[in-house]
Amino acid sequence: MPIYEYYCSKCKCEFEALVRNRDEEKSVQCPHCHSGEVMRMMSCFSTAPATGSSASACGPRSSAGGFK
Numbered sequence: 001m002p003i004y005e006y007y008c009s010k011c012k013c014e015f016e017a018l019v020r021n022r023d024e025e026k027s028v029q030c031p032h033c034h035s036g037e038v039m040r041m042m043s044c045f046s047t048a049p050a051t052g053s054s055a056s057a058c059g060p061r062s063s064a065g066g067f068k
């Protein structure tokens, strides 16, 4: 299941949230201040979870660290 990193613009914290579908993504709240003003952190690995073209998403480092 995809776990995304989020950033709360209200209390300026980062947290991880388990998002199984788009409805859950909309209702993600900050666990600290319960604000809905959160942004998903766009890391290399979370932008293209299931596609085979990881090279285009991550550039030259796509094969360096790999998926964890």
Ligand SMILES: [Zn+2]
Pocket (backbone or CB within 6 Å): 008, 009, 010, 011, 012, 013, 030, 031, 032, 033, 034, 035
């Ligand atoms: Zn917060």
